Amino acid sequence: MPNKSLFARLFASNRGGSIFLGILAAFAIIVPVFNLAVPESSALHMSTYTVTLLGKYLTFALLAIALDLVWGYCGILSLGHGAFFALGGYAMGMYLMRQIGDRGVYGNPELPDFMVFLNWPELPWYWHGFDMFWFAMLMVMLAPGVLAFVFGWLAFRSRVTGVYLSIITQALTYALMLAFFRNEMGFGGNNGLTDFKDIMGYNLQQDSTRVALFLASAIALALAYLACHYIVTSRFGRVVIAIRDAEDRTRFTGYKTESYKVWIFTFSAVLSGIAGALYVPQVGIINPGEFSPLNSIELVVWVAVGGRGTLYGAALGAGLVNYAKTFFTGALPEVWLFALGALFIVVTIFLPKGIIGLIGKLKNKRRAEKAQAIGLNPNAETES
Amino acid sequence: MKQLDQLREFMRRDRVFDFVAEERFPFTSGVRPVRPGVVDISKGPILYIENMTVSFDGFKAINDLTLYINHGELRCIIGPNGAGKTTMMDCITGKTRPDSGTVFYGQTMDLTRMSEYEIAQVGIGRKFQKPTVFPHHTVFENLELALYTDKSVWPTLIAKLSGEQRDHIDEVLRIIGLIDQVHRRAGLLSHGQTQWLEIGMLLMQKPLLLLVDEPVAGMTHQESERTAELLTSLAEEHSVVVVEHDMDFVRSLARTVTVLHEGRVLAEGSMDQVQNDPKVIEVYLGETAH
Numbered sequence: 150m151p152n153k154s155l156f157a158r159l160f161a162s163n164r165g166g167s168i169f170l171g172i173l174a175a176f177a178i179i180v181p182v183f184n185l186a187v188p189e190s191s192a193l194h195m196s197t198y199t200v201t202l203l204g205k206y207l208t209f210a211l212l213a214i215a216l217d218l219v220w221g222y223c224g225i226l227s228l229g230h231g232a233f234f235a236l237g238g239y240a241m242g243m244y245l246m247r248q249i250g251d252r253g254v255y256g257n258p259e260l261p262d263f264m265v266f267l268n269w270p271e272l273p274w275y276w277h278g279f280d281m282f283w284f285a286m287l288m289v290m291l292a293p294g295v296l297a298f299v300f301g302w303l304a305f306r307s308r309v310t311g312v313y314l315s316i317i318t319q320a321l322t323y324a325l326m327l328a329f330f331r332n333e334m335g336f337g338g339n340n341g342l343t344d345f346k347d348i349m350g351y352n353l354q355q356d357s358t359r360v361a362l363f364l365a366s367a368i369a370l371a372l373a374y375l376a377c378h379y380i381v382t383s384r385f386g387r388v389v390i391a392i393r394d395a396e397d398r399t400r401f402t403g404y405k406t407e408s409y410k411v412w413i414f415t416f417s418a419v420l421s422g423i424a425g426a427l428y429v430p431q432v433g434i435i436n437p438g439e440f441s442p443l444n445s446i447e448l449v450v451w452v453a454v455g456g457r458g459t460l461y462g463a464a465l466g467a468g469l470v471n472y473a474k475t476f477f478t479g480a481l482p483e484v485w486l487f488a489l490g491a492l493f494i495v496v497t498i499f500l501p502k503g504i505i506g507l508i509g510k511l512k513n514k515r516r517a518e519k520a521q522a523i524g525l526n527p528n529a530e531t532e533s
Numbered sequence: 534m535k536q537l538d539q540l541r542e543f544m545r546r547d548r549v550f551d552f553v554a555e556e557r558f559p560f561t562s563g564v565r566p567v568r569p570g571v572v573d574i575s576k577g578p579i580l581y582i583e584n585m586t587v588s589f590d591g592f593k594a595i596n597d598l599t600l601y602i603n604h605g606e607l608r609c610i611i612g613p614n615g616a617g618k619t620t621m622m623d624c625i626t627g628k629t630r631p632d633s634g635t636v637f638y639g640q641t642m643d644l645t646r647m648s649e650y651e652i653a654q655v656g657i658g659r660k661f662q663k664p665t666v667f668p669h670h671t672v673f674e675n676l677e678l679a680l681y682t683d684k685s686v687w688p689t690l691i692a693k694l695s696g697e698q699r700d701h702i703d704e705v706l707r708i709i710g711l712i713d714q715v716h717r718r719a720g721l722l723s724h725g726q727t728q729w730l731e732i733g734m735l736l737m738q739k740p741l742l743l744l745v746d747e748p749v750a751g752m753t754h755q756e757s758e759r760t761a762e763l764l765t766s767l768a769e770e771h772s773v774v775v776v777e778h779d780m781d782f783v784r785s786l787a788r789t790v791t792v793l794h795e796g797r798v799l800a801e802g803s804m805d806q807v808q809n810d811p812k813v814i815e816v817y818l819g820e821t822a823h
Contacts, residue, residue, distance in 0.1 A: 302534075384677070385690040391667045391678055398665040401626060403653035403684045403738060408534070412686050 158382050159375055165505070166378055169461035170371055176203070177367040181360045197356050201431050204363035206471050208428040210464035211370045213451045215420035218377050220449070221458035222386065223413050224393035226311075228445050229318030230421055232325050233293035235439035237422025239329075240292055242342035242435040243276060244285030245353075249346050262344070263337045273335045282349055289426040290419045297418030298411060305407040305414075310396070319442050326440035341436025348430050359431070366427045370464065373420050377460050380416070389413055450493045456503025465504060547643060572639035572656060572741055579604040579742055579772045580625070585634030587620055587796075594620040595631065596796035602742070607768035609783045610776045612793035613816065618776045619662065621793070622744050626659045627652045638742070654684065658735030662746040664727040666734065668720030672711055675719050675730060676702045679737035701737065709733035709763070725756035732763065743773045749782050761785045 153162065160167050180203060183195040212234050219225040251258040255265040259272060278284040300321060304314060332338035351358045380386050391399045392406050400406050429435045438444075447470075455466020470492070477485040500507055572579065580602040587595040595617045602608055612618055623629035624636055627649040636644040644652055653659075667675050680698055683689075694702075706712045709729040714722060719730060728748060735743055745764065749757040761782060767773055768788075777783050783790060783804060790807045792799040800810045807813055 380690070383690050384692040385686065387670060387674055387678055388689055390669055394667050394669055395665050397628075398661070398667065399678075400649040401653050401659050401661075402679050402734065403650050404689075405648075405650045405685070408686050 155379075159378060163378065163382075165459060165461050166374065169464065170374065173367055173371055177364055180363060184356060184360055197359050200356075200359050200363050202475065204359070204366045204431045205428060206468050207363070207366035207370050208424045208431070209448075209451070209467040209471055211366070211373050211424040211427070212421050212448060213455065213463035213467035214370070214373055214377055214460050215417040215424065216448055217452050217455075217457060217460055217463035218380070218420075219414055219417045220452060221460075221463070222381055222393065223389045223410060225410065225414060226315045226449070227318045227414075227417075228315045228442065228449065229320075229322035230417070230448055231442075231445035232318075232322035232440055233297060233418040233421035234425035234428070234444075235322075235325070235329075235435070235437075236293045236296065237289045237425030238429040238435040238439060239336060239342070239425075240279075240285055240288040240422070241426035241429045242345075243279040243288075243336075244282060245345040245348060245430060246342050247276075247280040248348065249344065252346055253344070261337070261342070263332075263340065264335070267332060269335075276335065286426070289422050293418040293422035293425075294415050297415045301411040301414040302407075305410040308407075319445065322440050322445055323442050326437050326442075329437035329440060337436070339437060341434060341438075342429075343434040343436075345430065345433055353430060353433070362427065362431050366431070369423055369427060373423070374460060374464070377420075380413075381460070385409070447489065450489060450496075452503075453496050454492060454500075454503055456505030458502075459505045462503055462505035469504070547641070573641045574604045574639050574741075576640060577603050579639060580774075581635070581637040581640075582621070582625075583635050583637075585621075585624060585631045585636060587617075587624060587629060587631050593796050595624070598634070598793075598797050600791065600798060602772055602774060604741075604772055605769045607765065607773045607786060607788040608775070609786055609788060609790045610774060610793060611778070611780075611783060611790060612799075615795075616793040617796040618793055619746060620796075622659065622746055622776065625652075625744060626657060650684070653738065656739065656741040657744065658738050658740035658742070659744045660728075660731050660735060660746055660748065662750070664724070664731050666719040666722075666727055666730050669718065671716050671718055672706075672722070672730060673702065673715045675734055676705055676737050679734035681737065681739040705733045705736045708736065708766075710759070725752050725760075728752065728756075728760065729763070732760075736767075741771060743767065743771050745773060745775045747777055748775065749777065749779055757782055758785070 160170075180195060180200055183193055184197060184200050187194045212230065215233075216227065216230045219227055219230075246261045249261065253262040253265075255262055257265045260269060264272070279288070300318075304317060309317065328334055329336050329341075330339050336342065345353055347353055348358065348362075351361070353359075381389070388399065388404055388409055391402075392404075392409060396406055425435075425439070448467075451467040451470045452463045453466070454470055455464065456462030470489075473488070473492075474485060477488055496503060502509070578601040580600075582598055582600040585595055585598045586593060594615075598617070598621065600621075610618055610621075620629060624631050625644060627644060627647055630645060638644050638652075638655065638657065642655060644657075647655075667678065670678065677694065677698075680701070682692070682698070703712075706715060709732060711722075711726060711730060711733065714726065719727065722730060732743075732745070732748070748760050748764065752760065757779070764773055764775060765786060775783075775786065787804065789801065790804050791801045792807055792810075792813050794816050799816065800807050800813050802810075
């Protein structure tokens with residue numbers, strides 16, 4: 150099976166993934182057309198609010214794929230992936246704050262409003278450089294990446310696994326939340342960073358900018374999916390699955406498993422950071438609440454609902470759960486958390502492989518019935 | 534990490550640099566240069582365990598054990614439960630560090646200072662007591678993962694199978710007799726097939742020393758016979774150490790037997806010699822006779 154051409158690996162022998170990318174491409178074409186080209190009076194017009202909402206879902210889908218890469222394939226259940234998302238978001242937020250310039254309430258060309266308010270004489274050293282887009286983008290990837298590398302190196306080298314690792318990752322995001330709540334940190338305290346004006350010179354309130362951000366999210370999601378799919382179908386990916394299933398055996402086979410875990414964890418954190426950076430300009434705010442452990446747990450629920458270990462399943466789960474969340478928090482706000490909890494229980498008990506697993510099961514059943522109908526032995530070991 | 538490892542490798546005290554051993558240093562001429570990563574078996578034994586002691590919370594699992602394994606030898610190790618057989622394997626493969634004593638692989642490699650993956654890479658393969666393969670991978674992929682090649686992160690990401698490596702996999706498939714199951718998921722194999730697949734994975738690593746922990750536990754009679762044939766055919770080219778409880782199986786291998794008891798060697802010799810040794814009868818065979 151190995152040694153397939155790149156095209157075959159990414160598309161031809163990847164049916165689920167091709168369908169996912171097809172749907173994504175359809176969205177990327179339909180949404181801008183219905184928002185920008187169809188007149189507002191038409192029933193087919195898509196409001197800019199919807200575009201932004203969909204864009205937000207796409208960034209969540211990207212985050213879910215990043216988590217699926219480490220949880221579904223490497224068995225690392227991170228309950229702190231929201232931290233990497235938030236760090237990427239903060240890096241983008243800092244860039245957007247610097248873009249405000251002297252249009253803030255206090256009109257200070259150099260300092261963001263909250264620093265003027267706190268009587269800070271000058272920009273802290275770590276805010277320098279964030280007025281440049283390329284530097285901010287570099288930090289979007291570096292900040293979560295370096296944190297994940299250092300954290301992963303320490304944790305995996307000490308052979309911390311399973312539930313202990315999950316607890317430490319949870320503590321990591323909680324500690325970061327408490328730190329970012331402090332005004333002295335210089336990230337706007339509990340208000341976070343907001344009141345953004347424009348990005349790369351384009352007004353953030355404009356429809357076309359919103360559509361561009363939506364498209365950027367869709368492209369980032371597609372590229373991230375392809376990169377992750379490339380990784381999991383390479384020998385590296387097979388080693389990672391081997392680590393999930395039998396880490397000792399992998400080690401005695403000659404693989405330095407901690408290196409593999411560190412690198413996949415770091416890559417996943419970088420993807421999460423990119424998701425956060427795309428999320429912030431679309432929702433217009435980033436605050437320490439994004440670090441809250443609850444967010445990271447919700448993220449785990451998305452992946453579980455969609456189906457672990459398929460990548461596109463995670464994206465599907467993120468979309469569905471967040472659509473449900475938008476609906477419930479609008480219609481029945483007090484029910485949402487109960488619904489989320491119930492969903493997690495139902496999925497864990499009845500759908501251990503999530504929605505994608507259910508689809509695969511139904512398909513196998515139908516195939517077996519069909520095979521029986523024409524008198525063949527049903528192939529019991531086909532896998533979706 | 535890598536630099537640190539390199540530095541450590543450079544600073545090792547048990548190593549003689551090639552230039553020191555050259556003839557312009559007459560006082561060292563005649564000394565063979567030590568080549569890092571190459572097993573030196575010129576004196577016969579491939580494994581030297583000397584005065585090794587391991588204790589867990591005061592209990593001495595291994596007590597001053599000294600044992601040599603020759604190159605190309607098939608050695609059976611028997612002993613009652615708790616005799617320290619598995620702990621000894623753990624020490625050889627780097628899973629457990631001995632409290633004192635030395636474990637050398639060839640004359641130059643100190644196994645107590647190497648980690649599990651390094652030990653695997655220099656050619657020591659280990660089969661676990663409980664057969665362990667990668668259940669979600671096919672038989673082919675299991676063998677591919679065990680392949681003798683550069684196993685660091687980046688080369689693995691872009692690795693492709695060469696024709697030679699493919700031939701090697703085919704050859705091992707033939708040896709372990711799983712050629713018909715090649716695309717079957719390893720988790721669906723029978724118990725015996727899983728054991729053979731695990732042995733096949735060891736062979737893929739091109740090892741010099743195979744450590745096999747209870748290979749026939751839970752096997753049918755025919756399966757045991759096949760396993761005995763397989764292990765016998767592997768000796769000579771590889772050194773094989775078999776830990777086993779099943780006396781019939783040990784007898785069918787018909788090689789040197791070492792009896793461990795309370796963490797040290799009680800007796801060594803052919804199966805008949807060992808069986809007639811009064812000490813052995815007392816602690817081990819005597820027990821089963823009750």
